[in-house]
Amino acid sequence: MKGIFLKNWIVMWGGLRFNLVLMTIVGLIFAVVGQMNTFGSIFSGIFLCSMVMGMMEYNERSKWELYSDALPVGRKGTVKGFYLFSISYFAAFSVLAILACVLFTAFMPMYFDPAALILTPIMTIFVPTLIFALTLPVLFKFGYKVFRVIFLVLLGFFGGIGGFFLGFLVDDEHSLASSVLSQIWSVDIFSLLPWIIAVAAAVLALYFLSMLLSSKLYKTVER
Amino acid sequence: MKNAIEIRNLSKEFKGFTLNNISLELPSGCIMGLIGENGAGKSTIIKLIFNSIKRSGGSIEVLGCDNLDKDFEKVKNEIGVVLDEPCFPECVRLKDINAMMKSIYKNWSSDEFFAYCDKFGLPRDKRFKGFSKGMKMKTSIAVAMSHGARLLVLDEATSGLDPIIRDEILDVFNDFTRDENHSVLISSHIISDLEKICDYIAFIHKGSLRFCEEKDALLDKYLLIHCTDEDLKKLQHSQIVGYKRSRYETEALVKNGSLPSGIISEKPCIEDIMLFMSKESV
Structure with a gap:
């Protein structure tokens, strides 16, 4: 597991260094902008997933998976290493998102919003975690090509919903969508904290279950 | 240990192809060549050894361990593998491969790896993407030789290489089996290569084993x-x-x-x- 975890980081850093830095900056902008809306936070999460997919593309092209069967890592170790790598990347990004939010509000105190400051890093870690929890079993059962299609469909779905809400926001300030969004960001986050923690724990539990399911599915895959 | 690999009545059914009751033994300290035309079942046997595909019947023991046993993952530390296509991501350099393998193999030796890289003339600062086919194969071979393996499994490891490089690599395999605990299973289309180095030849034809014999006796x-x-x-x-x-x-x-x-x-x-x-x- 440790070997696969490190290997994924090495491939990510070796092949996607430029993209990684660029996407992290773009993602952070979205995360910071996410202080004003959910859309930015969700998209920063999708950016994170697409970075991991870039790394998967390298694995796919090199036929690493076939080679890894001959390595002393085991299929279970491969799955665990991948899940651990993904969540560690999301967590690292989330820490950066918190720092970016603090910096942003230090220079622009008028945007200081403690509720959003809590919600932004939570969203940036849990959106990609949730997406991967739902889609990674597809990767391990059917391979990268099918996974990519499913991911893009999901991306389109999220993008469509985001676009739909944004469209309403632009067209009519008093639309239902704008009132829903404004309500999300004006709730008393501190009173909702136990619920947020519960949802976060549920997402983590789902991610763990997804890992177990992927291990089970991956065990039966033939190459 | 008497045999490095023992395969008994191995079978695998696919749509349109069946691997039929293959039985063969690779004694320790020997090199066995797997020969056969394209699609005969050579790579299928290698995939079955590593459980990349599930067998329909029979048994496989590698270095004294059943390949379905939990301990087989540990045994893989003692097996070096070279597949027909080098399987490292294009973006990595030799130092990255060293770092990756160091965390994967228990007995990984960086010194040995870089010594082989130098011996094969592999550039340290170039990415894998920029390597020629020969260089990529040599990298895979360097990896297979750098973790104290007792068994090498080579699937078309010399294909696509020029005769000079092939000769160099065959010498490496020959040196490897000077230790009587070291064994090699090699599949290749280049039969002249196998004739040079193998002690045993196994011929697979349309999914069946036609013979598995000592080369000289054959x-x-x-x-x-x-x-x-x-x-x-x-x-x-x-x-x-x-x-x-x-x-x-x-x-x-x-x-x-x-x-x-x-x-x-x-x-x-x-x-x-x-x-x-x-x-x-x-």
């Missing part, structure tokens, strides 16, 4: 004759393994034994044996 077992059709008719039917007619003569592979006078015979090479056996022209 070469003594047959004769290649050049004769006329009339001369061929003088031979017992059971003595003829296969024949090939051309405009000017008939060439046949026959079992070593007494031959009618006037028939010119010579020692066949492994390739001749494989060709005549796979043609099934008798």
